[in-house]
Amino acid sequence: MDFLTPNVFTYLAVSIIMFAMGIIGVLTRRNAIVVFMCIELMLNAVNLSLVTFSKMHGNDTGSMLVFFVMCVAAAEAVVGLSIVIAVFRNRLNIDINNVNIFKW
Amino acid sequence: MESLLPLIILLPLFGSALVGLLGFMLPSLRESESLLGGIATIFVAIPFFIVFNAYLGFHGEPIDFKLFSWMQAGNLDISFGYRLDQLSLLMAMIVNGVGALIHLYSIGYMHGDKGFYKFFAYLNLFIFAMNNLILGDNLAVVFLGWEGVGVCSYLLIGFWYEDMEKAKAAQKAFVANRIGDFALIVAMMMIFANIGSLRFTDILSSAGLEVLEPYSFWIALLVFIAATGKSAQIPLYVWLPDAMAGPTPVSALIHAATMVTSGIYLITRIHPVFLASPEVMVIVVIVAALTSIVAALIAVAQNDIKKVLAYSTVSQLGFMFMALGAGAFTTAIFHVMTHAFFKACLFLGSGSVIHAMEHMHTVEDPQDIRTMGGLRKYMPSTGTTFWISTLAIAGIPLFSGFFSKDEILSSVFFNGFENSIYFVVWVVATITAALTAFYMTRVTYLTFNGEERFPHEKHPHESPWQMTVPLWILAALAIVGGYVGIPTAVGHALHVPHVLNEKWLSVAESSHGGDHVGGHGADHSGGHGAEAAHGLITNNPEMLHAMHSNVELEYGLIIFSSLVAIGAVVLTWRFYRKHDLAGDNQVKALFGDFYTAMANKFYVDEFYNAFIIRPFVWAGEHIILWFDQNIVDGVVNGVASTTQSIGAVFRRLQTGLVQNYALVVSFGVVLILAYLLFG
Numbered sequence: 001m002d003f004l005t006p007n008v009f010t011y012l013a014v015s016i017i018m019f020a021m022g023i024i025g026v027l028t029r030r031n032a033i034v035v036f037m038c039i040e041l042m043l044n045a046v047n048l049s050l051v052t053f054s055k056m057h058g059n060d061t062g063s064m065l066v067f068f069v070m071c072v073a074a075a076e077a078v079v080g081l082s083i084v085i086a087v088f089r090n091r092l093n094i095d096i097n098n099v100n101i102f103k104w
Numbered sequence: 105m106e107s108l109l110p111l112i113i114l115l116p117l118f119g120s121a122l123v124g125l126l127g128f129m130l131p132s133l134r135e136s137e138s139l140l141g142g143i144a145t146i147f148v149a150i151p152f153f154i155v156f157n158a159y160l161g162f163h164g165e166p167i168d169f170k171l172f173s174w175m176q177a178g179n180l181d182i183s184f185g186y187r188l189d190q191l192s193l194l195m196a197m198i199v200n201g202v203g204a205l206i207h208l209y210s211i212g213y214m215h216g217d218k219g220f221y222k223f224f225a226y227l228n229l230f231i232f233a234m235n236n237l238i239l240g241d242n243l244a245v246v247f248l249g250w251e252g253v254g255v256c257s258y259l260l261i262g263f264w265y266e267d268m269e270k271a272k273a274a275q276k277a278f279v280a281n282r283i284g285d286f287a288l289i290v291a292m293m294m295i296f297a298n299i300g301s302l303r304f305t306d307i308l309s310s311a312g313l314e315v316l317e318p319y320s321f322w323i324a325l326l327v328f329i330a331a332t333g334k335s336a337q338i339p340l341y342v343w344l345p346d347a348m349a350g351p352t353p354v355s356a357l358i359h360a361a362t363m364v365t366s367g368i369y370l371i372t373r374i375h376p377v378f379l380a381s382p383e384v385m386v387i388v389v390i391v392a393a394l395t396s397i398v399a400a401l402i403a404v405a406q407n408d409i410k411k412v413l414a415y416s417t418v419s420q421l422g423f424m425f426m427a428l429g430a431g432a433f434t435t436a437i438f439h440v441m442t443h444a445f446f447k448a449c450l451f452l453g454s455g456s457v458i459h460a461m462e463h464m465h466t467v468e469d470p471q472d473i474r475t476m477g478g479l480r481k482y483m484p485s486t487g488t489t490f491w492i493s494t495l496a497i498a499g500i501p502l503f504s505g506f507f508s509k510d511e512i513l514s515s516v517f518f519n520g521f522e523n524s525i526y527f528v529v530w531v532v533a534t535i536t537a538a539l540t541a542f543y544m545t546r547v548t549y550l551t552f553n554g555e556e557r558f559p560h561e562k563h564p565h566e567s568p569w570q571m572t573v574p575l576w577i578l579a580a581l582a583i584v585g586g587y588v589g590i591p592t593a594v595g596h597a598l599h600v601p602h603v604l605n606e607k608w609l610s611v612a613e614s615s616h617g618g619d620h621v622g623g624h625g626a627d628h629s630g631g632h633g634a635e636a637a638h639g640l641i642t643n644n645p646e647m648l649h650a651m652h653s654n655v656e657l658e659y660g661l662i663i664f665s666s667l668v669a670i671g672a673v674v675l676t677w678r679f680y681r682k683h684d685l686a687g688d689n690q691v692k693a694l695f696g697d698f699y700t701a702m703a704n705k706f707y708v709d710e711f712y713n714a715f716i717i718r719p720f721v722w723a724g725e726h727i728i729l730w731f732d733q734n735i736v737d738g739v740v741n742g743v744a745s746t747t748q749s750i751g752a753v754f755r756r757l758q759t760g761l762v763q764n765y766a767l768v769v770s771f772g773v774v775l776i777l778a779y780l781l782f783g
Binding site for chain 1: 755756758759760761762763766767770
């Protein structure tokens with residue numbers, strides 16, 4: 001298979017790699033900001049595959065959905081970062097393992 | 105006029121709510137007694153006039169009306185449907201008419217009571233429930249009324265609930281009534297299980313009666329047990345004498361004129377079921393005879409004016425049940441009517457006396473006849489009406505009680521040709537009638553005539569017009585009320601009809617040709633079902649046959665019972681005029697030790713206490729308490745602790761580490777994807 005000329009598979013491969021990096025980051029990193037960035041990475045991986053499939057089928061619906069995802073991601077970033085700031089004001093760090101008051 | 109009919113049901117309910125809410129929300133209005141009492145009285149008087157008008161325009165065709173559908177499920181279809189036929193019209197006239205008079209009387213009697221508005225709210229509610237009971241066209245609505253009058257009776261007996269004795273009397277009445285109600289529920293279930301309907305038209309149709317035929321013994325017996333509760337017969341009569349703890353108008357309305365007769369009404373309503381089971385009829389007549397003589401004996405030895413009247417009511421209810429047991433259903437209703445007049449008058453008169461004695465503030469017990477005497481001089485209206493009603497209840501000829509009681513005695517007697525136990529019952533009934541004449545004359549004489557035994561610093565006063573007017577109306581009815589039921593033998597000779605049977609209750613027999621003394625009865629034993637469904641009443645045909653073929657014997661019985669009544673009254677009058685209160689000592693000597701038993705009500709309450717109530721309480725304290733603490737609480741606590749221990753294990757999953765949750769979610773997504781792709 002030809003990986004050097006861009007085609008559907010190369011785009012999807014990039015998307016999968018980004019998504020996997022995102023998941024690994026979310027599951028392993030302690031810093032809340034980094035976890036947050038990894039979530040964004042996953043979202044953008046999905047966006048990339050949406051655009052790819054949209055182009056492949058010649059259907060614009062997928063591309064339009066990407067704009068919605070971006071909007072929601074922006075909103076989510078606002079809320080998420082405010083939470084992180086609020087946690088920081090209380091605990092003086094943003095290690096998510098410290099935020100465990102819902103523990104049994 | 106048809107459109108006004110729902111008002112018979114709704115007005116008393118509305119009046120109850122209005123009076124109750126006005127009194128409850130606006131304490132300043134509680135003082136305006138004539139407003140509150142007036143509203144309540146009018147809201148009973150209007151239904152009476154509507155019923156009276158419906159009666160004037162009544163042509164034998166039952167009038168049905170329906171408020172709304174109550175419940176519908178499968179083949180169960182119960183609605184608030186009502187039916188006006190001869191029987192319910194007559195009962196409704198008695199209930200609303202006497203009810204309105206007693207409302208008027210209560211305005212005077214309850215004057216100054218702090219629960220004035222509550223009293224009238226309850227009284228209106230009672231009329232509402234009673235109207236449901238007698239007008240309902242299906243057993244469910246009747247049962248609603250049946251329970252409703254029980255509740256109102258409870259509320260009104262315990263009206264002065266601050267007195268523990270009175271509160272206990274109310275409870276006793278309620279519990280005794282509930283025992284009977286249970287039997288009624290079972291009877292209703294049996295009827296519904298077999299014919300799938302509770303409407304009287306379905307139950308009393310020929311088809312319905314045919315289906316019920318094999319069960320008629322049990323249904324009739326259960327309905328009778330229900331009636332022993334509500335209508336105070338052995339073994340459940342004990343609540344009625346205690347019910348006198350309530351205000352006197354309540355005793356007059358609920359415990360003499362209306363509610364206690366509902367058992368008789370119900371049996372008359374479904375009388376074909378009773379005619380189909382002669383065994384139950386015998387049970388009814390024996391229980392009734394026992395009740396009436398036991399109550400009459402107890403009444404002889406009582407000194408509380410209301411207690412005498414209470415036992416007299418039990419005894420008279422026994423007479424009504426004797427008529428039912430003899431198959432003379434119209435006669436029972438006749439006695440219900442005359443009894444409503446004279447007994448309401450007697451109770452209201454006793455209330456007037458108690459009222460006067462209380463206002464003297466010098467007598468210790470305002471109900472004890474030993475501290476009365478000679479009251480007629482001070483209370484002419486009360487005294488005269490009381491005497492009229494006494495003569496009526498004693499069965500003196502030409503007063504109303506004579507006609508109905510005589511009809512009962514002869515119906516019982518003429519059943520004797522079929523089953524000789526009825527002759528025994530007749531003897532008991534005659535003795536009871538003589539006893540009735542004795543104790544009623546005694547209590548009336550000792551109250552209104554003879555020596556004045558109350559302290560003389562003050563003397564009693566006649567009651568206000570709101571109280572004496574109802575007394576006079578009821579006394580007038582106690583005189584003329586009997587002429588609707590002139591004995592058939594006499595009536596036939598004089599060409600006077602038996603209005604009650606022929607025009608009001610339209611006995612099925614008379615609908616078949618005019619000749620009344622011809623022994624038609626026997627032909628109709630088969631077809632009375634359809635006629636009952638149409639609202640007609642069929643008396644026991646064998647009894648009617650015997651009665652009509654022995655006209656001379658009937659004359660003899662009439663003369664005999666008149667002589668017994670007149671003799672008993674005159675002898676008692678002369679006896680107490682000679683000895684006054686000391687006469688009781690001679691009666692005591694006559695009965696010997698038996699008198700102590702009579703004065704102590706034959707120790708029935710003590711018996712029930714020892715053999716029923718105490719074992720119940722013991723079982724409650726030991727068995728039921730154990731069951732409650734261990735089984736019931738055990739289940740509840742067990743559910744809680746099981747949940748807790750399961751939670752103790754699974755709470756470990758809740759680590760509080762966000763990444764753990766994220767990991768589980770990721771695995772979940774992988775699993776779902778694997779299932780979707782390869783599953």
